[in-house]
Amino acid sequence: MRITGVESQVVSLPFGMGGPPPSFAGKAWTHLDILLVRVATDEGLVGWGEAFGHAGIQATRAALDGIVAPLVLGRGAGDIAGLTREVLHAVHLLGRNGPFVFAFSGVEIALWDLAGKRSGQPLAGLLGGGARGDLPAYASLLAYGDPALVRRNVEAACAAGYRYVKLHEVTREAVAAGAAAAREAGARLMVDVNCAWSVPAARRMAEAFAPHGLLWLEEPVWPPEDAHGLARVRGCGIPVAAGENTAGLHGFRALVEAGALDVAQPSVTKIGGIGEMLRVMTLCEAHGVEVAPHSPYCGPGFLATLHLASARVERPLVEVLWLDMEANPFDPWVRAGNGRVRLPPGPGLGCEPDPAVLDRYRVGPVVRTT
Ligand SMILES: [Mg+2]
CATH class of the missing domain: 3.20.20.120 (Enolase-like C-terminal domain)
Structure with missing residues (x-):
């Protein structure tokens, strides 16, 4: 099972918190932004991951689209430990704790989702x-x-x-x-x-x-x-x-x-x-x-x-x-x-995102690395 594509997208979900929203870097925090990573394979299975973003979500996304996705493209999806060693070594000079490791985290979670789906087992x-x-x-x-x-x-x-x-x-x-x-x-x-x-x-x-x-x-x-x-x-x-x-x-x-x-x-x-x-x-x-x-x-x-x-x-x-x-x-x-x-009962992470909700709350483009 080889990785044939990596997609990134951001959904921005409005929320209330029972009080005035806190601010970060001059912006009120009124929406929960999630950086989603979708990994496709030559067997037709897809896995989903999430990379940490918070107020720095665009920095993580740049690391993902520009460096991490090209590094994993074409690689075996099943050797998660080997790919982890290789990618984190490749990017270590760019930071051992920050956007590049966050970006890889999203890919790695998607690979485990794929491993579960391929074996028909929930991740747990x-x-x-x-x-x-x-x-x-x-x-x-x-x-x-x-x-x-x-x-x-x-x-x-x-x-x-x-x-x-x-x-x-x-x-x-x-x-x-x-x-x-x-x-x-x-x-x-x-x-x-x-x-x-x-x-x-x-x-x-x-x-x-x-x-x-x-x-x-x-x-x-x-x-x-x-x-x-x-x-x-x-x-x-x-x-x-x-x-x-x-x-x-x-x-x-x-x-x-x-x-x-x-x-x-x-x-x-x-x-x-x-x-x-x-x-x-x-x-x-x-x-x-x-x-x-x-x-x-x-x-x-x-x-x-x-x-x-x-x-x-x-x-x-x-x-x-x-x-x-x-x-x-x-x-x-x-x-x-x-x-x-x-716990969702399906294989891998256990559930798939609702495409209509993705479409409704997506901000910016879906970026595909293929
Ligand atoms: Mg804490």
Whole structure:
């Protein structure tokens, strides 16, 4: 089975989040943009992947269309490990953590989708997992800044059935408001501060948050590769989670060996795809570090995370963005119900995108490399 074509396209899905949208680089964040990768083969099968984009989606797309797609064209679709080694070596001088690795992640996920389709198995089964029909999820709230809005949205997430809620807030007031709402609903709270603090500031804030009984404090330290700094925040009363900005197996090895992590958060659309996730998961198993994959996305990367978590995480907890999308080509599988997410039952990732939804929400052209 050879790769005969790689297509990229972006869909832009309007969403609401129960408050004013945050802004990034001067733009209000009102649409969820997904960079979709479609890999076609000479056997007629196609696979779907997702490459991390966020505000940098056009940079990832340029890396995909200009470099990564030509590198994989004509290659065998089944030797995923060999292709990973070859492509990541070819682009390593362009960055070990950034658009080129994100772009390859999208291709790699599509190759696993193809492998599942070719064998007639769901990806979770291909990875050696059993048939878990659904998994517990947590609501990952965007940043509100306003304690009243934080409280209102934690209450709404709990009313929707979530038993776990994560905030993206950095102030004591906002976290206290979220913690009070979670406590009243009998839910557990996590806090993600996206690398906001120096190590001494992170230690002070962790000690201040400790009475709230958080499940974890995520990325408390700037920069994210300060493994020894993260290790110093452990022991301040809250388990430490990190890893969404960590480059590959060896980046995680540095964190684990420094004693930096209670919870590892590898990200399938960023780290190089499913194979690298498996290598990181094995490393974490060997060192007694829990894994809660980073998955604030809503396409094939999310579906891949469901299969990985189902097959390889003993106590999975799946990150689901707390936002209300107008539509999604992978509905209904990218949404939670009563605090749980279901695995689509088909082979590979388990479902195909709805072409009408792709057409309706696509922005820009479909770029084909053939
Ligand atoms: Mg995070």
